[in-house]
Amino acid sequence: MRLSDAELYEKYAGELVRFATGLVGPTDAADVVADTFVRVLGSRSWPDVDQQRAYVYRALLNEVRMRHRSTLRRRAREMRAADPEAVYDVEVRPELLEAMSVLSPQQRAAVVLSYWEDLTPSEVGERLGVSEGSVRRQLARGRAKLREVLDV
């Protein structure tokens, strides 16, 4: 059954913000989700979309891709340079953001959904509307990059 716009937002906004947090960090996550919904709901093709959830996830990933890749790195840098009071409000370590910043948005998406939601590559692919093989590749490359960054 097709959900109304408001129903869709209420149902998926929470998980999408969590997903977006894994992609862009907590500061911009809610904005990214809001922007994604505005873009999706204004799309001409939206009324014809069957797989709404996958469509929104993919749109969110595209929204993230449109933003500069260095967002996380810049954010981490800003945090380090910020006032102590500002740092006090930060809920995530800059090192964490820097580590994630080495990943492409697609790789971040695969990593977040795999490690946060424990989805299989097939399920990740279904969620993002991409093939299982693509997820496996992104995940493998993401892990390889993180192995270097984390020095594991």
Added chain:
Amino acid sequence: MSDRLDREIRSMVVELVESSPAPHPAQDALHSRPRMRGPVTWRSGLVRALTVAALVLLVGLGGAWIGRNVVPSEPAADIPMVEGTPSPEPSFDPSAYGPEVRLLPSTGDVQPDVLPGTLDGEVVAVGRIEGTNLEVFSWYTTDPPNGACLQVVGFRARHSTCSGTFGDDPRVSGPLVFPRLDEPTGDVIDVIAAWQVPDTTAIVIADASDTSFWQRPRGGVVAFTFDSETESVIFNALDTNEETIRSQGISPSQTVESTEDEETSASLEGVPGWCPVTVPGEDAFTPASETPDELSPGDDAVWYGTPELWTKIRPNGQVVDGSWLYPGAKTFWWSENFTLMAELEPDVTVTAEHLDGSAPIVRAGGPGTNGSHPDLGDFMLVGVELPEPGCWKLTAEYKGATLSYVMWVPRRGAVPRAVPDIGGLAGDSLISDDVIAGAVAYSHGRSRRNSSA
């Protein structure tokens, strides 16, 4: 090791995701689009204030300017335009990107009628790139005779910018620099395509989820996008009447529209379909009355050309070996108008045009040298060193006669198994499985323009 890595990643992801904020309230997210950018510090407040002031100033100036210049309204451009100096042409060195980068030939023809109405521009090129960590860049160049822009796609040119002018567009003056999208696009760029689109006000390039990028062309543009999952391209073009035209359905199965006159190979192993390698027909050469019958081009070659100018090429398709990429490669030419003893340095020239890459045109000869051989008779030689592998069109000129053929040169990494003989026509044919990628769209378009000029 792997378990530890997984634990580290999981810990990191959990920490990151658990820091997620609450979503914006639905009424805000879906209507007023709040822009929450974090706590306001004196610095960020100052920046915001300056930004607002700048916007107000820009709006005021823009309104006054529009009042003086009656121009049609246009969509807001997502791509900021700032003045700057044009960047050099992007070049492509396949050795820098590893063996995985491949440009795959397309397998069909692009149908120009997918671009209806005013979008009936010429399809310049379309292809498919596979590799790792590919990136997309858009690149503009000017076409001086028309003042038009040409946009091409390449990859791994993160630091390049594109520039161009929009002809006599009153809204734009001076050189422009378009910071391009420099996000990696993943493993496959499914389509590279280029269209000259005249009389178009704007083009919206959209992917399957309607993520849009506005371009502001006037007098021509190339438009495309790529979606590895849907394998589709969507164009939304506004013509000069601001009417929206939507077109989609370009897929990797579509390919370059060949306009070459040469007979082309049906399928040569290792040669992409878009390279119109010359295959001589039965009547490839009409011997002149004085052409000695006892001369032979060799076992693996046939004469090709006219009595005024001919050469020898492979009978089943002019595919040569990698020796053409090294110094010393020579081309051989014959003419019934050539007299060995009278022309020690014959005025024969050879031009090599890279049909699938960004290499500059190679010019050689003028003069060439002469030579004689019991089997080959008297001939003219011109040394041609090609800088890159790929699809090359060679054109020779001698005493008003012109002869062209297209050949395929495999990548340099393929070490010749046999020393090539003269002209690089004999010896084992080394057809690498690797197809070299390059700025195909641009080069192809440029070569066509040059050839038509």
